[in-house]
Amino acid sequence: MTRDLTIRPMLATDGPTVLALYQAGLDGGNASFETAAPSWEAFDAGRLAGHRHIAAGVDGAVLGWVAVTPVSSRPVYAGVVEHSLYVDPAAQGRGVGRALLAALIRSTEAAGIWTIQSGVFPENEASLALHRSCGFRTVGIRERVARHAARENRWRDVVFLERRSPVVA
Numbered sequence: 001m002t003r004d005l006t007i008r009p010m011l012a013t014d015g016p017t018v019l020a021l022y023q024a025g026l027d028g029g030n031a032s033f034e035t036a037a038p039s040w041e042a043f044d045a046g047r048l049a050g051h052r053h054i055a056a057g058v059d060g061a062v063l064g065w066v067a068v069t070p071v072s073s074r075p076v077y078a079g080v081v082e083h084s085l086y087v088d089p090a091a092q093g094r095g096v097g098r099a100l101l102a103a104l105i106r107s108t109e110a111a112g113i114w115t116i117q118s119g120v121f122p123e124n125e126a127s128l129a130l131h132r133s134c135g136f137r138t139v140g141i142r143e144r145v146a147r148h149a150a151r152e153n154r155w156r157d158v159v160f161l162e163r164r165s166p167v168v169a
Ligand SMILES: CC(C)(COP(=O)(O)OP(=O)(O)OC[C@H]1O[C@@H](n2cnc3c(N)ncnc32)[C@H](O)[C@@H]1OP(=O)(O)O)[C@@H](O)C(=O)NCCC(=O)NCCS
Pocket: 025, 026, 028, 030, 031, 032, 085, 086, 087, 088, 091, 092, 093, 094, 095, 096, 097, 098, 099, 118, 119, 120, 121, 124, 125, 126, 127, 129, 130, 133
């Protein structure tokens, strides 16, 4: 599968597909506390240019995406970002997520970004396995940190992960 994948920059014309895959991930109930994907304008305003990648199949179809937001406006944290990673449900389990995360690690390290962080629900076994195999460690588990409207409004734990780049010094 990965041999047939292309990783390329996300374009504004990808917006509708990116947001549809985002919504499909949210609808799965284990990706995020959010229940609705943002508008393209809000998505575009919040994500760093240069670290938005698309995985496309041989036919050009968008199979997934990854993007990052800065975690703070404080200059000392300029190299710390939080990422979102969404793969088309029909294309999961075939290496798309791994290829996107690898591309993100490459682009962020090349830009001097030293830490990528993410919050993952403990039930999201695919995401936890993928991140751990790409060098993320568990910082801790945030207990009952927020209510999830899409899951009977129940309190949910979040596993807080980070990858400190070994090459950005
Ligand atoms: C989580 C997600 C991004 C993973 O992407 P993917 O393309 O399905 O993952 P990959 O095929 O690249 O798998 C990478 C690794 O994860 C592991 N993995 C994948 N699916 C798994 C599963 N269901 N259970 C356990 N491990 C799994 C495998 O160990 C695999 O490693 P391998 O290459 O050594 O076999 C994808 O399932 C997704 O988009 N889910 C919905 C949205 C979401 O949850 N996003 C993440 C929010 S934190």
